[in-house]
Amino acid sequence: MQQFYQSVYDLIVETSTNLPGDVRRAVQAAQEREDDGTRSALSLSRIADNIHMAECNVSPICQDTGMPTFIIHCPVGANQIIMKKQILEAVAQATKDSKLRTNSVDSLTGANTGDNLGPGTPVVHFEQWERDDIEVKLILKGGGCENKNIQYSLPTELEGLGKAGRDLDGIRKCIMHAVYQAQGQGCSAGFIGVGIGGDRTSGYELAKHQLFRHVDDVNPHPELRQLEEYVMDHANTLGIGTMGFGGQVTLLGCKVGVANRLPASFFVSVAYNCWAFRRQGVVLDAATGEVKDWSYPRGTEVSFKEAYEAGQTAAASEEEETREIVLTTPISEEQIRSLKVGDVVVINGTMHTGRDALHKYLMDHDSPVDLNGAAIYHCGPVMSKDRDGEWHVRAAGPTTSIREEPYQGDIIKKFGIRAVIGKGGMGAKTLAALKEHGGVYLNAIGGAAQYYARCFKKVEGVDFMEFGIPEAMWHLKTEGFAAIVTMDSHGNSLHADVEKSSLEKLAALKEPVFKA
Numbered sequence: 368m369q370q371f372y373q374s375v376y377d378l379i380v381e382t383s384t385n386l387p388g389d390v391r392r393a394v395q396a397a398q399e400r401e402d403d404g405t406r407s408a409l410s411l412s413r414i415a416d417n418i419h420m421a422e423c424n425v426s427p428i429c430q431d432t433g434m435p436t437f438i439i440h441c442p443v444g445a446n447q448i449i450m451k452k453q454i455l456e457a458v459a460q461a462t463k464d465s466k467l468r469t470n471s472v473d474s475l476t477g478a479n480t481g482d483n484l485g486p487g488t489p490v491v492h493f494e495q496w497e498r499d500d501i502e503v504k505l506i507l508k509g510g511g512c513e514n515k516n517i518q519y520s521l522p523t524e525l526e527g528l529g530k531a532g533r534d535l536d537g538i539r540k541c542i543m544h545a546v547y548q549a550q551g552q553g554c555s556a557g558f559i560g561v562g563i564g565g566d567r568t569s570g571y572e573l574a575k576h577q578l579f580r581h582v583d584d585v586n587p588h589p590e591l592r593q594l595e596e597y598v599m600d601h602a603n604t605l606g607i608g609t610m611g612f613g614g615q616v617t618l619l620g621c622k623v624g625v626a627n628r629l630p631a632s633f634f635v636s637v638a639y640n641c642w643a644f645r646r647q648g649v650v651l652d653a654a655t656g657e658v659k660d661w662s663y664p665r666g667t668e669v670s671f672k673e674a675y676e677a678g679q680t681a682a683a684s685e686e687e688e689t690r691e692i693v694l695t696t697p698i699s700e701e702q703i704r705s706l707k708v709g710d711v712v713v714i715n716g717t718m719h720t721g722r723d724a725l726h727k728y729l730m731d732h733d734s735p736v737d738l739n740g741a742a743i744y745h746c747g748p749v750m751s752k753d754r755d756g757e758w759h760v761r762a763a764g765p766t767t768s769i770r771e772e773p774y775q776g777d778i779i780k781k782f783g784i785r786a787v788i789g790k791g792g793m794g795a796k797t798l799a800a801l802k803e804h805g806g807v808y809l810n811a812i813g814g815a816a817q818y819y820a821r822c823f824k825k826v827e828g829v830d831f832m833e834f835g836i837p838e839a840m841w842h843l844k845t846e847g848f849a850a851i852v853t854m855d856s857h858g859n860s861l862h863a864d865v866e867k868s869s870l871e872k873l874a875a876l877k878e879p880v881f882k883a
């Protein structure tokens with residue numbers, strides 16, 4: 368088993384940096400379905416570019432490298448204690464090498480362990496099987512999409528869909544509602560795993576396990592197969608689209624599993640996974656620990672290189688066609704008031720990152736830097752320090768902004784912030800503050816961590832390192848950071864519009880489909 372550690376390390380790097388072939392095919396199919404030139408089509412091209420860049424840079428596809436969850440199948444007699452020890456070592460090393468973000472946080476103190484190890488992290492499950500080899504599977508599911516998981520207890524009443532009973536049609540309604548409620552916040556277009564039955568804990572586990580199925584497999588259970596097909600056909604009628612920008616493709620995959628339940632309980636558990644669907648596996652020789660095979664098609668088998676290179680050549684002419692507004696920080700109120708939903712903005716100057724810990728802090732403390740006219744970026748990057756002690760941005764896509772809704776409006780007004788950049792949009796309180804103060808919300812493409820990292824030319828400074836790397840306030844010299852205005856200073860919100868129209872489309876699916 369001398370190779371076991373190295374094989375697990377290679378699996379972690381592959382999973383974080385090289386999106387599997389079956390997932391890539393689903394992204395390609397979505398690209399073919401979207402109409403050229405729409406916001407969703409352009410975002411999908413950026414996503415495809417990002418996938419290619421991550422593979423070339425051997426760097427995280429998305430900065431949120433998730434809760435590492437290992438499922439190991441091994442023959443009787445394999446030493447699970449040694450395997451677990453080596454898995455933890457490989458996780459710590461991959462974190463040190465910037466392949467994983469420091470993602471393990473003490474829930475009470477907020478302290479980051481710095482190596483992804485700690486109570487409950489990573490998650491490691493062992494199961495014995497009759498085969499001679501060992502299979503190690505890994506999923507890196509990020510926090511934003513995890514927050515969009517949902518569990519229903521039937522019977523229930525659902526927004527737009529009415530009563531959902533304890534039958535296949537009730538289950539259908541729950542799944543459609545799960546896709547609707549995710550909107551763009553979990554970085555659509557997504558994949559869902561559904562667990563029918565079990566209890567609250569095993570139901571969610573069953574749902575997450577469905578995500579290990581191949582994207583293009585066919586459910587052997589006839590009723591579940593029909594259900595999966597229905598969901599795939601109808602989820603896309605909701606019009607949520609890539610990142611919630613509106614569009615033809617909202618869902619890339621749906622896998623449903625079933626387990627027995629207690630007479631009193633009927634749970635439908637849904638695990639939502641973003642487009643950055645990072646899961647891979649290796650089959651190992653049980654004697655040496657050497658990799659014999661990969662469990663899923665590797666990313667390299669479905670190359671995005673050609674499209675990337677063609678896009679680079681087209682980019683210059685494209686820039687002339689789309690109306691791009693260049694803003695340099697500090698930004699004036701007049702510049703902000705001239706923007707409207709749909710405009711593409713390019714930011715130059717300095718950007719400050721800030722997420723949960725910083726927003727809470729700023730409510731009753733001063734900022735260490737002047738934020739008048741500033742652009743604040745909801746982002747928790749992957750960073751590395753070189754030999755000279757200089758920091759570099761390794762991956763830096765946006766995080767889900769709605770978490771800052773309780774604070775954002777007050778902070779905009781208190782510090783004079785002009786641009787808030789994130790993903791998934793914000794709510795009514797922030798929209799009102801943007802209008803009152805003269806601010807704008809810019810939606811960047813979630814998960815496009817390599818695409819945005821290259822816009823950060825230098826790390827000018829950092830505050831609050833005590834919050835840990837993802838939560839610290841990084842001051843970044845920025846060039847050419849492009850994002851779309853989705854909430855403007857005139858009271859318009861693309862997010863509110865898409866939510867409203869998708870609820871209407873959801874309600875059109877109210878009539879029973881699967882008769883009891």
Ligand SMILES: O=C(O)C[C@H](O)C(=O)O
Nearest residue numbers: 431509510511747766767
């Ligand atoms: O934590 C992050 O960087 C992003 C998170 O996965 C999110 O989707 O909000």
Ligand code: SF4
Nearest residue numbers: 429509511554641814
């Ligand atoms: S930022 Fe988006 S792509 Fe990245 S883990 Fe979160 S939901 Fe997934």
